[in-house]
Amino acid sequence: MRYNSIFDIIGPIMVGPSSSHTAGAARIGKTARDIFGRQPTKAEITLYGSFAQTYRGHGTDLALVGGILDLHADDENIVNSFQLARERGVEIVFKIIPEESDYHPNTAKVRLSDHTGSLEVVGISLGGGKITITEIEGFRISLSGDSPTLLVFHHDRYGAVARVAQVLACNEINIGHMEVARKSKGDQALMVIETDQDLTDEIIKDVKQIDHVYSVALLTT
Template identity: 35%
Template sequence: MRQSSIIDIISPVMAGPSSSHTAGAVRLGLLARNVYNAKPDKVTFKLYNSYALTGKGHGTDKGLLAGLLGFSVDDYRIKNVFDTEQAKQINYEFEYFEDFNRHPNAVDFVFEGGLNMTLSGASVGAGEILLTQINKFSVNLDGKYNTLLLVYEDMPGVISAVTGIIQKDNVNIASLHCDRSGKGKDASMCICVDGELSKHCLDEVSELQHMYIVRYIKKLES
């Protein structure tokens, strides 16, 4: 487990009032933006539990949308994001739920458009966030590392092939998280790396057989 640094304690510089409910919401939006990586026709934000109950007073709705539009946590426009030109150009709505099987600060992003995608995540405290599910796959994205996300057909040798390609970039793998819907069915892999993966590396991974989704998700600026 990574220990905090002094930087974590004396920052972020952010729009208030809550690191979990405002800054965390912006970061979730930013990470969802990086994962979806396209302009959706419509986004539905589903807010759960404390996010649903206290979200308005904390500007959680504003934060989620601002992040999705690419605003950073210290952007003064967050407060009035609904009135910005960027917000007027996308179609969005908010829904509110109580579900105690979910994290107190949980949110789903439901993207509709050329690609339909549902992302689930939560603000886990002190502005730290976690995306835990992409469509039906469990993932483990905290926005702290550049991450390669793959969805592919489960079969022997894929992990070795992918890590072999990354090895050629001489980039260190910080963590690796795999999941699958069943033996021989769809599988997912999240590879967090130190440093940057080259376009060549990403192309090579995309060319592997039975890759359905290849996404290079950039880490969030702290």
């Protein structure tokens, strides 16, 4: 069964015109923003494939910027997001790559930055408003954003995964799906943990204090 809920069929509630090119794009932008954890001062967005060919008429560009400004896919302000970005002092740069590439047809790469750091996220829109984040900071992952997701950036050392799992277990949080990606042995690594329960600030704080963990982000649904 590819669809599990009746609300995949009657829904999502969204601004038009396209669930893949508008709602999905907004979700990619919002997810990037949530992982970054704050409003960036600059957003560089690269569009590939069908996104690049038809973004204008579908408002894919407005939706991505809206998401980056923390707007949900059902926020009618998405249509005004360029103006909103100017008002909030967020510089927006678009790069359009309409030629065929190895990327999925509906792919957006979003690079967010401010004076303290930057983050690069690659997302694809699967249709019906569903998305998958395929890359975070060069880590190849698969993240749907359908469940609460904990992202733990850490140094690739033994015990790091176990300690994070331990903190979740102590708080009666069940892991529904988990993957670990690393750039190379002993290098930087990323845990992507989808949970069945919501995570509190207290739990996030505990995870942050674990050895070898250097950054934590939480995506709520």
